[in-house]
Amino acid sequence: MGAGMTPQEIIARRIARELSNGMLVNLGIGIPTKVADYLPAGVNVFFQSENGLIGTGAPPEEGMQHPTLTDAGGRPVTALPGACTFDSAMSFGLIRGGHVDVTVLGGLQVDQFGHLANWMIPGKMVPGMGGAMDLVTGARRVIVAMQHAAKGVSKIVDKCSLPLTSLRPVDMVVTELAVIAFRDRQAKLLERGPGVSVEHVVANTQARLSVPDHVPEMTL
Amino acid sequence: MQTISVKDSVAMIPDGATVMIGGFMAVGTPERVVDEMVAQKKGNLTLIANDTATPDKGVGKLIVAKLVKKLIASHIGLNPETQRQMHAGELEVELVPQGTLVERIRAGGFGLGGVLTQTGLGTPADAGKQRIDVNGKTYLLETALHAEFAFVHAFLADYLGNLGYALTARNFNPVMAMAADTVVACAEHIVPIGVMSPDHIVTPAPVVDYIVRN
Numbered sequence: 001m002g003a004g005m006t007p008q009e010i011i012a013r014r015i016a017r018e019l020s021n022g023m024l025v026n027l028g029i030g031i032p033t034k035v036a037d038y039l040p041a042g043v044n045v046f047f048q049s050e051n052g053l054i055g056t057g058a059p060p061e062e063g064m065q066h067p068t069l070t071d072a073g074g075r076p077v078t079a080l081p082g083a084c085t086f087d088s089a090m091s092f093g094l095i096r097g098g099h100v101d102v103t104v105l106g107g108l109q110v111d112q113f114g115h116l117a118n119w120m121i122p123g124k125m126v127p128g129m130g131g132a133m134d135l136v137t138g139a140r141r142v143i144v145a146m147q148h149a150a151k152g153v154s155k156i157v158d159k160c161s162l163p164l165t166s167l168r169p170v171d172m173v174v175t176e177l178a179v180i181a182f183r184d185r186q187a188k189l190l191e192r193g194p195g196v197s198v199e200h201v202v203a204n205t206q207a208r209l210s211v212p213d214h215v216p217e218m219t220l
Numbered sequence: 221m222q223t224i225s226v227k228d229s230v231a232m233i234p235d236g237a238t239v240m241i242g243g244f245m246a247v248g249t250p251e252r253v254v255d256e257m258v259a260q261k262k263g264n265l266t267l268i269a270n271d272t273a274t275p276d277k278g279v280g281k282l283i284v285a286k287l288v289k290k291l292i293a294s295h296i297g298l299n300p301e302t303q304r305q306m307h308a309g310e311l312e313v314e315l316v317p318q319g320t321l322v323e324r325i326r327a328g329g330f331g332l333g334g335v336l337t338q339t340g341l342g343t344p345a346d347a348g349k350q351r352i353d354v355n356g357k358t359y360l361l362e363t364a365l366h367a368e369f370a371f372v373h374a375f376l377a378d379y380l381g382n383l384g385y386a387l388t389a390r391n392f393n394p395v396m397a398m399a400a401d402t403v404v405a406c407a408e409h410i411v412p413i414g415v416m417s418p419d420h421i422v423t424p425a426p427v428v429d430y431i432v433r434n
Contacts, residue, residue, distance in 0.1 A: 052390050066387065067247065074273075087391060088395065131294070133319075134320070164343050
């Protein structure tokens with residue numbers, strides 16, 4: 001598996017396997033959005049857009065967009081049968097109150113304890129945190145979708161040099177090289193990417209990884 | 221409730237006012253009001269809004285016209301002009317997590333001094349904020365936000381001022397409609413009393429001061 005797939009596709013496909021029937025799921029911008037494209041057959045989940053929609057569907061065909069039916073990036077979407085809309089207080093009540101089963105977000109850095117930094121690069125890029133801090137603090141399960149390294153530098157680090165998004169550790173990071181879980185302040189290597197060796201993952205990860213005897217390859 | 225022209229609704233705003241404007245990436249923003257604010261050059265504003273959209277849309281146009289002195293928002297990433305003015309020291313920006321922002325506005329409209337949340341703890345968003353322990357958990361105290369004016373966008377308004385919203389254009393609008401001294405609503409359709417079912421009215425007429433005539 002994995003031959004000919006881009007890193008983004010590997011990541012999105014692997015994360016899609018974490019979703020099961022009936023879950024309320026919030027997907028961030030970028031790689032996380034692609035997770036919806038790879039839901040396993042027979043799995044139906046509710047996608048939330050934090051601007052006020054549950055039941056977010058794929059973008060509409062050309063000419064069928066509605067100016068007041070958009071996702072959290074402001075792009076036109078459709079609403080699936082049974083969709084509902086609400087205001088921002090309800091939307092973040094769902095998020096902060098632990099009603100969102102899984103949130104998938106992009107990341108700039110994740111440290112060895114699972115702390116995520118994903119909202120600013122001081123002096124360079126200050127877009128604002130939007131809903132990210134609430135999502136990481138409040139969702140039941142937090143999964144980070146990101147490439148393993150940026151410009152050859154590991155994004156999974158001893159300590160984040162960038163400002164954190166939350167003190168709440170994320171549950172899992174999925175990259176094109178590895179699935180890493182964070183439990184009890186430890187980063188544990190659960191799976192390796194298609195055709196990737198454990199040694200390659202360890203050599204390309206700055207944070208210390210706990211490595212079990214058997215690390216299976218990802219199933220996509 | 222009174223009806224008002226868009227011109228007169230904006231003429232009410234004094235220099236340096238604190239203004240809330242509804243919308244999420246300009247979806248659900250009363251664009252006619254924003255355009256009129258630009259035309260009348262209403263300046264030195266403190267603007268409370270979810271985001272600053274893009275330079276050509278929604279409240280992004282107020283930023284480009286340099287009418288905003290202080291901005292309280294959760295996201296400015298798609299408006300390069302907001303970031304430019306912030307880095308140049310021309311615009312004071314208070315970035316607030318989105319869920320915290322809406323709750324601070326809700327508190328302001330619901331008679332609460334603030335709310336307690338764990339969002340932002342241990343991040344730059346907790347700077348200078350009081351921490352309060354409740355049942356063994358630490359929370360940040362986030363204080364209420366209130367404005368002199370709220371400009372909201374609705375799908376339907378009836379002749380009394382009852383408001384209903386459409387799809388994702390609801391966002392911050394009903395919450396802001398509770399949190400200002402003077403509440404001005406623009407609606408896509410203004411309809412006779414009775415057209416809107418009581419169950420579909422989201423903002424009750426008594427909180428709406430003005431409906432902008434279409």
